Amino acid sequence: MISVEELKKIAQSFPDAKEQPHFDKTSFRVNKKIFATLDENTGKASLKLSPLDQSVFCAFDNSIVYPANGAWGTQGWTIFELNGVNKGMIKDALKIAYRGVALKK
Numbered sequence: 793m794i795s796v797e798e799l800k801k802i803a804q805s806f807p808d809a810k811e812q813p814h815f816d817k818t819s820f821r822v823n824k825k826i827f828a829t830l831d832e833n834t835g836k837a838s839l840k841l842s843p844l845d846q847s848v849f850c851a852f853d854n855s856i857v858y859p860a861n862g863a864w865g866t867q868g869w870t871i872f873e874l875n876g877v878n879k880g881m882i883k884d885a886l887k888i889a890y891r892g893v894a895l896k897k
Contacts, residue, residue, distance in 0.1 A: 794879045796832050802883050803828055806890045820890075827893040828886060835874045837882070839862075839889040846870045849885055850875075 803820040804811055808887030810821050817829040828839045838860055841849065846868050849857045856876030872882055 794874050794877060794882050796830065796835070796874065797884075799830060799837060799874065799882060802879075802886055803830075803890075806887070806894070808894070809890065814848060818866045820886075822890060822894045823896075825893045825896070827889040837874060839870050839872060839885050840893060841868045841885065841889055842892060843868050845885075845888050845892075849881070852881065854883050857881075 798819070800811065803809060806822065808822050809827075812819050812821060814826065814829055816831070816833075819826045820828045820830070827840050831837075837843065843866070846859060846865075849870060849872075850859065853876065856873040858871050860869040860871055870883065870885070874882070
């Protein structure tokens with residue numbers, strides 16, 4: 793399990809990462825691109841992963857880590873339920889999501 797505050801701290805720890813509102817959620821961005829969103833009301837984070845990375849994380853337990861609905865999910869957006877994932881897993885996933893967005897130019 794990881795708290796909302798812990799997730800925010802990890803996401804903001806990456807170089808040039810910024811926290812900004814995104815509709816009714818919080819987004820984490822680098823180079824003006826979103827690498828993760830957080831819904832504090834539901835305790836769920838959505839991370840932008842490659843489809844391959846998504847499949848690896850979902851293999852852990854697809855009841856707490858699963859593709860987002862529709863086209864978002866097929867593009868790699870992956871839901872992590874904060875009450876079920878451990879801090880190490882979400883930290884690894886955030887790092888992968890951040891790098892995937894930060895390295896694209």
